[in-house]
Amino acid sequence: MRPIDRVKERGAKFAAASTAVFASPYLVRAQEQASKIGVAPPRSARDRLEEALARIADPKGEGARACLTVYSQAAHNAADAADARARAGITLGPLDGAIISIKDLFDVAGEPTRAGSKVLVDAPPATIDAPVVRRLRTAGAVIVAKTNMVEFAFSGIGLNPHYGTPGNPADRTRVPGGSSSGAAVAVADGMCEIAIGTDTGGSTRIPAAFCGVVGYKPTKSRVPTEGAFPLSYTLDSVGPIAKSVAACAAADAVMAGDDPWTLEPAPLSGLRLGLPQGLPLKDLDQTVAAQFWGCRLD
Numbered sequence: 001m002r003p004i005d006r007v008k009e010r011g012a013k014f015a016a017a018s019t020a021v022f023a024s025p026y027l028v029r030a031q032e033q034a035s036k037i038g039v040a041p042p043r044s045a046r047d048r049l050e051e052a053l054a055r056i057a058d059p060k061g062e063g064a065r066a067c068l069t070v071y072s073q074a075a076h077n078a079a080d081a082a083d084a085r086a087r088a089g090i091t092l093g094p095l096d097g098a099i100i101s102i103k104d105l106f107d108v109a110g111e112p113t114r115a116g117s118k119v120l121v122d123a124p125p126a127t128i129d130a131p132v133v134r135r136l137r138t139a140g141a142v143i144v145a146k147t148n149m150v151e152f153a154f155s156g157i158g159l160n161p162h163y164g165t166p167g168n169p170a171d172r173t174r175v176p177g178g179s180s181s182g183a184a185v186a187v188a189d190g191m192c193e194i195a196i197g198t199d200t201g202g203s204t205r206i207p208a209a210f211c212g213v214v215g216y217k218p219t220k221s222r223v224p225t226e227g228a229f230p231l232s233y234t235l236d237s238v239g240p241i242a243k244s245v246a247a248c249a250a251a252d253a254v255m256a257g258d259d260p261w262t263l264e265p266a267p268l269s270g271l272r273l274g275l276p277q278g279l280p281l282k283d284l285d286q287t288v289a290a291q292f293w294g295c296r297l298d
Contacts, residue, residue, distance in 0.1 A: 044079075044083050044086075044097075045078075045079035045080075045082040045083050045086075045097035045098075045099070045142055046076070046079045046080060046083055048079075048097075048099055048193070049075055049076065049079040049099055049142055049144065051190065052099045052144055052190065052191050052192055052193075053070070053072060053075070053144065055189055055190050055191045056070055056144070056145060056186075056191045061189060062166040062167055062172070062185050062189060063189075063191060064164070065148060065163065065164035065165060065166040065167070065182070065185075066147055066148055066166040066181075066182040066185045066186045066189070066191060067101065067144075067145035067146065067147055067148070067182060067186060067191060068104050068114070068116075068145075068146050068147065068148050068163055068182070069104075069111070069145060069146040070144065070145045071143055071144060071145060071146075074143070075099075075142050075143060075144045078137075078140075078141070078142040078143065079097065079099075079142045081140075082096050082097030082140050082142060083097065085097075085140070091140070092138070092139050092140035093139050093140065093250075093254065093260060094250040094253075094254075094260050095136065095139040095140060095141045095194075095250060095251060095254050096139065096140030096141075097140060097142060098140075098141050098142065098193050098194055098247075098251075099142050099144050099192045099193045099194075100136060100141045100142060100143055100144065100192055100193065100194045100195070100196065100251075101143070101144055101145045101146065101147045101182075101183060101186050101187075101191065101192040101194075101195045101196070102132075102133060102136075102143060102145075102146055102147070102195075102196045103146070103147055103149055103180055103182075103183055103195070103196060103197045103198055103228075104116050104146045104147060104148060104149050104182070105149065105153060105198060105228050105229035106129075106130045106132060106133055106146070106196070106227060106228050106229075107126035107128065107129060107130040107133070107227035107228070108126060108129055108130075108133060108146070109125075109126055109127060109128050109129050110125050110126070111125050111126065112124065112125050112126070113126055113229055115149070115151070115152050115153065115229035116148065116149040116150055116151040116152065116153070116160055116162070116163065116179075117151045117152060117162065118162045126227070128227070129227065130224075130226065130227025130228055131224040131226055131227055132196065132223060132224065132227070132228070132238055132255050133227070135254055135255055135257065136196070136254065136255070139254045141194075141254075144191070144192055145186070145191065145192065147180070147181075147182030147183045147185075147186050147195060147197075148160055148163050148164070148165075148166055148181055148182030149178065149179050149180055149181055149182060149183075149197075150178040150179035150181060150203075152229070152231065153178075153179035153198060153200065153203055153229070153231045154179065154231065155178050155179060156177060156178050156179065156201065156202050156203065156206045157175050157177065157178050158175045158176040158177045158178035158179070158181035158207060158210070159175065159178070159181075160181070165181065166181055166182050166185040167185070168185070168210060168211060169185060169188040169189055169211050169212065170211075170212065174210075175210070176207050176210055176211055177206040177207035177208075177209065177210030177211065178203060178206065178207055179197075179198075179203040179207075179231075180195070180197030180198065180199075180203050180204050180207050180215075180241060181207050182195075183195035183196070183197040183204070183207065183241050184197075184204075184207035184208050184210065184211040184213055184215070184241050185207075185211060187211070187213050187241050187242055187243060188211040188212060188213050188243075193242065193243075193247065194240050194241070194242045194247050194248075194251050195240065195241040195242070196238065196239075196240055196241075196251065196255070197215070197238075197239060197240070197241055198225075198228055198231075198236055198237065198238055198239070199215070199217035199236075199237050199238075199239050200231045200232050200235045200236050200237070201235070202217075204216060204217055204239040204240070204241055205217055207241070208241050213241055213242065213243050214241065214242055214243065214244060214245055214247075214248050215239065215240075215241045215248075216239045216240055216241075216245075216248045216249075216252060217237050217239045218237050218238070218239055218252055218256070219237065220234065220235065220236065220237055222237070222252075222256050223237065223238040223239070223252070223255045223256050224238070225237070225238055238255060239252065240252055240255075245263065246263050249261070249263055
């Protein structure tokens with residue numbers, strides 16, 4: 001066979017393979033789901049990434065304390081790839097081009113997993129990405145940074161004496177909650193659109209509540225915890241933090257290996273709420289009490 005014929009044959013095989021991939025049932029399904037869920041805004045991933053990086057680098061902001069490792073070049077490459085897919089009418093799903101951070105306890109190939117500590121800075125580097133990180137990359141996520149956390153995830157307050165404690169978005173003199181402290185601050189301050197944390201006894205939910213965003217803890221077995229520095233082998237869960245329930249649901253589905261779904265609002269007609277009274281509210285902080293009673297439903 002002549003060299004030119006070999007080139008033509010290989011080109012034909014590549015074109016056929018590309019057509020098969022782009023027409024695969026999964027990709028078609030992902031395209032349909034992405035259009036329904038719409039986690040990533042219609043603006044380009046590159047533009048949104050630049051804004052996130054600018055907020056991380058802002059000397060007046062919390063970026064230095066919220067983000068311990070910034071993947072600027074890799075994030076630019078991922079964002080450009082997502083934008084190229086978008087121009088071609090291709091999507092890998094609802095997280096394609098979404099700006100995402102990961103907690104400092106997830107393995108990333110080629111670097112040590114610090115888990116918010118100093119003692120593990122010189123630990124042997126991870127040989128492969130954690131399964132969660134691999135799934136995010138496969139889904140087209142733009143991983144921008146590793147976020148600060150309580151050392152070894154061992155507190156719900158959010159303090160870290162080694163790398164600093166990121167300030168609460170509502171009041172920088174206040175704690176952000178933990179242990180996924182940097183994750184919640186990064187989302188609230190626009191350093192990322194979704195942050196991936198872990199939750200054993202509240203480590204996504206507490207900082208989300210402190211920082212005014214949404215945190216979700218799935219069941220233990222839903223999302224693989226391999227490649228995440230453990231606090232409790234029986235209670236640890238991997239969960240997202242974002243500004244909306246829809247974004248959390250999309251991230252959870254991708255990390256769990258599920259097809260994302262469209263959330264339907266629950267009917268509120270006839271809904272009854274129970275409010276605590278008496279001892280649970282005794283000596284409640286005045287600021288908290290004013291906010292609590294101010295949002296009562298009459």
